[in-house]
Amino acid sequence: MSAVTVHNLVKTYASGGKRATDDVSLEVADGEFLVLVGPSGCGKTTLLRMVAGLETPDSGTVSIGGRDVTDLPARQRGLSMVFQSYAIFPHMKVRQNIGFGLMMRKVPKEEFDRRVKRAAELLQLGEFLDRYPAQLSGGQRQRVAVARAIVVDAAVLLMDEPLSNLDALLRLQFRAELKRIVSQIGTTTLYVTHDQAEAMSLGDRVAVMRDGKVAQIGAPLEVYDRPADRFVGGFLGSPPMNFLTATVRDGSLVIGDVSLPAPDLLSTWEGHEVVVGVRAENIQVSEEPAPGWVPAQVEVVEPTGAALLLTARLGEAQLKIQAPATFPAGPDQQVHLRPAPKALRFYDPSTGLALAVDQGLGGRVGRRVTP
Numbered sequence: 385m386s387a388v389t390v391h392n393l394v395k396t397y398a399s400g401g402k403r404a405t406d407d408v409s410l411e412v413a414d415g416e417f418l419v420l421v422g423p424s425g426c427g428k429t430t431l432l433r434m435v436a437g438l439e440t441p442d443s444g445t446v447s448i449g450g451r452d453v454t455d456l457p458a459r460q461r462g463l464s465m466v467f468q469s470y471a472i473f474p475h476m477k478v479r480q481n482i483g484f485g486l487m488m489r490k491v492p493k494e495e496f497d498r499r500v501k502r503a504a505e506l507l508q509l510g511e512f513l514d515r516y517p518a519q520l521s522g523g524q525r526q527r528v529a530v531a532r533a534i535v536v537d538a539a540v541l542l543m544d545e546p547l548s549n550l551d552a553l554l555r556l557q558f559r560a561e562l563k564r565i566v567s568q569i570g571t572t573t574l575y576v577t578h579d580q581a582e583a584m585s586l587g588d589r590v591a592v593m594r595d596g597k598v599a600q601i602g603a604p605l606e607v608y609d610r611p612a613d614r615f616v617g618g619f620l621g622s623p624p625m626n627f628l629t630a631t632v633r634d635g636s637l638v639i640g641d642v643s644l645p646a647p648d649l650l651s652t653w654e655g656h657e658v659v660v661g662v663r664a665e666n667i668q669v670s671e672e673p674a675p676g677w678v679p680a681q682v683e684v685v686e687p688t689g690a691a692l693l694l695t696a697r698l699g700e701a702q703l704k705i706q707a708p709a710t711f712p713a714g715p716d717q718q719v720h721l722r723p724a725p726k727a728l729r730f731y732d733p734s735t736g737l738a739l740a741v742d743q744g745l746g747g748r749v750g751r752r753v754t755p
């Protein structure tokens with residue numbers, strides 16, 4: 385049993401005034417892969433280092449496997465860590481680098497060889513065991529760092545941007561492999577990245593952080609589909625979620641000259657402005673006008689290969705729309721739009737919080753249903 389629980393963790397660095405983590409609580413279930421994601425400086429590394437025991441919280445607790453480890457030194461917490469900078473030893477061969485933790489634990493030679501071999505094979509390093517790091521590519525060095533972390537069979541694996549130093553193609557390849565490896569070994573994993581696509585693809589759940597707080601935590605698609613606030617909707621996804629200002633009037637949602645039926649959820653917002661959020665792939669687009677479809681002007685057409693990304697103007701607002709790759713659109717063309725059924729999300733214009741989010745999502749979730 386190696387769930388990781390952090391409770392009300394607060395950390396302020398001596399030099400900086402604001403809190404690097406501001407009362408963060410979350411749990412990584414036993415065997416779960418949880419990804420902490422958020423923009424640079426939001427407190428991800430600080431949180432990870434407090435779990436690791438490399439940083440002391442001002443207040444709050446860290447538990448591993450139900451045991452309070454807040455006052456335990458890092459080496460007694462039963463975890464291993466992979467950093468962005470590979471931090472492998474240049475003067476040691478791959479074999480010794482991978483086996484470093486086993487050597488420190490004075491594991492007998494035969495077991496050492498067996499475990500190093502298994503970890504090396506898992507990371508496709510079998511043929512490089514007698515090389516020095518200088519004789520490896522960047523991607524291979526990072527594999528050594530991961531092999532070294534998993535060889536010790538720690539209860540918890542912590543990784544801080546382990547793919548960030550790799551070029552784009554290698555990063556995608558290794559990402560899929562890392563997912564396979566971690567699910568194979570089944571170790572409880574806390575993984576930090578600033579890359580939202582990486583977070584979505586790897587995590588059993590993702591925790592989106594902002595300014596030292598967890599803005600939302602949930603399964604990737606849940607968080608993507610129902611962002612708890614505008615920040616999360618804008619951070620996850622490429623392109624980010626579209627946001628439009630609308631007014632609720634006589635049971636309709638009025639955006640400029642356009643009027644759409646307002647869902648029941650908005651009945652208490654009669655006469656008020658709300659922010660409407662909609663994802664690019666949830667806007668249907670047609671060349672022909674039709675009742676209920678809204679005219680818009682195409683400004684930019686960007687083929688991505690698999691699809692066509694349109695930037696269109698709808699009154700004051702600019703929208704990103706994902707059209708089929710074969711959609712015949714050019715700049716300045718008029719098109720007609722309709723949101724897919726149930727694709728609209730609604731946000732409080734003053735707080736940015738979702739007006740209603742399904743029950744069962746963790747984190748800070750908007751529940752204000754009246755203006």
Ligand SMILES: Nc1ncnc2c1ncn2[C@@H]1O[C@H](COP(=O)(O)OP(=O)(O)O)[C@@H](O)[C@H]1O
Pocket residue numbers: 397398399400403404422423424425426427428429430431
């Ligand atoms: N050693 C440090 N001393 C002072 N401030 C720090 C230190 N490490 C991080 N910070 C500050 O704490 C905040 C959170 O940083 P960090 O946890 O590294 O964020 P992230 O990993 O999300 O980029 C930032 O404002 C950063 O400048």
Ligand SMILES: [Mg+2]
Pocket residue numbers: 428429430
């Ligand atoms: Mg960091």
